Amino acid sequence: RGKRAFIAGVADDNGYGWAIAKSLAASGAEILVGTWVPALNIFETSLRRGKFDESRLLPDGSLMEITKVYPLDAVFDNPEDVPEDVKANKRYAGSSKWTVQEVAESVKQDYGSIDILVHSLANGPEVTKPLLETSRKGYLAAISASSYSYVSLLRHFIPLMNPGGSSISLTYIASERIIPGYGGGMSSAKAALESDTRVLAFEAGRKNRIRVNTISAGPLRSRAAKAIGFIDTMIEYSLANAPLQKELSADEVGNVAAFLASPLASAVTGTVMYVDNGLNVMGVGV
Numbered sequence: 667r668g669k670r671a672f673i674a675g676v677a678d679d680n681g682y683g684w685a686i687a688k689s690l691a692a693s694g695a696e697i698l699v700g701t702w703v704p705a706l707n708i709f710e711t712s713l714r715r716g717k718f719d720e721s722r723l724l725p726d727g728s729l730m731e732i733t734k735v736y737p738l739d740a741v742f743d744n745p746e747d748v749p750e751d752v753k754a755n756k757r758y759a760g761s762s763k764w765t766v767q768e769v770a771e772s773v774k775q776d777y778g779s780i781d782i783l784v785h786s787l788a789n790g791p792e793v794t795k796p797l798l799e800t801s802r803k804g805y806l807a808a809i810s811a812s813s814y815s816y817v818s819l820l821r822h823f824i825p826l827m828n829p830g831g832s833s834i835s836l837t838y839i840a841s842e843r844i845i846p847g848y849g850g851g852m853s854s855a856k857a858a859l860e861s862d863t864r865v866l867a868f869e870a871g872r873k874n875r876i877r878v879n880t881i882s883a884g885p886l887r888s889r890a891a892k893a894i895g896f897i898d899t900m901i902e903y904s905l906a907n908a909p910l911q912k913e914l915s916a917d918e919v920g921n922v923a924a925f926l927a928s929p930l931a932s933a934v935t936g937t938v939m940y941v942d943n944g945l946n947v948m949g950v951g952v
């Protein structure tokens with residue numbers, strides 16, 4: 667039987683989640699995705715109307731099939747966590763079972779098990795503010811959506827992950843080096859995500875032989891990155907300064923995710939793997 671992957675954080679064809687889904691599909695995996703509730707409608711409509719058909723094209727000429735799209739809001743673990751205003755929100759009221767625990771239950775009911783879990787989501791409401799101007803609320807929201815969401819996903823999906831499975835998240839070098847403009851506690855959230863990758867690799871490895879790795883990706887013009895406001899500057903900086911002077915394509919990150927999810931990486935766990943044209947090794951700009 668082929669592998670089955672659940673990829674959280676796909677809502678269009680521009681981000682890393684989409685590219686990872688494609689690489690996993692190309693390597694024969696069945697694809698399930700979790701889409702943020704407010705983005706669900708437009709994503710499903712666009713999929714249905716063929717808006718993504720060109721970008722669904724796989725190397726063998728076939729089109730990636732997404733077996734099922736699950737509504738997901740990874741800042742809520744179970745229905746008791748959901749505040750009244752969110753429950754009443756029209757976009758949320760139109761879907762059901764989108765907390766992490768309920769999505770894991772639905773996937774278990776529908777398919778029984780998965781082999782690959784991907785976390786490709788982040789949100790920092792105050793990302794455009796420097797850390798010194800970030801509120802407690804904004805900081806905790808960044809950590810909740812971008813770091814704890816991963817702990818929660820892994821925690822709820824581990825019971826349905828086959829032994830030997832693999833889990834991958836996406837991080838950014840702002841966790842360890844100063845990237846002015848990546849604010850709102852997002853740098854802190856990525857630092858937590860990377861530290862958690864090590865601890866979770868130990869715990870999930872011992873418990874279920876699950877591998878846990880994170881990809882530190884270079885800059886990509888995704889929807890989320892455009893919201894930060896400095897993505898073009900980051901892409902130019904990388905082009906000018908990285909050892910490999912080419913624009914990074916999302917597929918290059920997708921391919922490394924497929925490698926990390928495969929038996930080729932059977933001894934790789936707890937690592938931060940850079941897929942950034944080598945920019946992270948530079949000490950000064952040139």
Ligand code: NAD
Nearest residue numbers: 677681682702739740786787788836838885886888890891
């Ligand atoms: P993206 O917009 O494609 O992906 C982010 C996704 O997160 C979106 O689909 C959004 O709907 C979803 N999301 C936000 N809050 C959510 C929630 N509460 N519950 C469920 N889903 C939620 O953008 P991307 O840049 O591809 O981001 C994917 C990952 O890659 C993120 O972790 C991001 O930090 C990381 N990353 C991006 C870059 C870059 O330059 N784009 C660089 C390094 C790392």
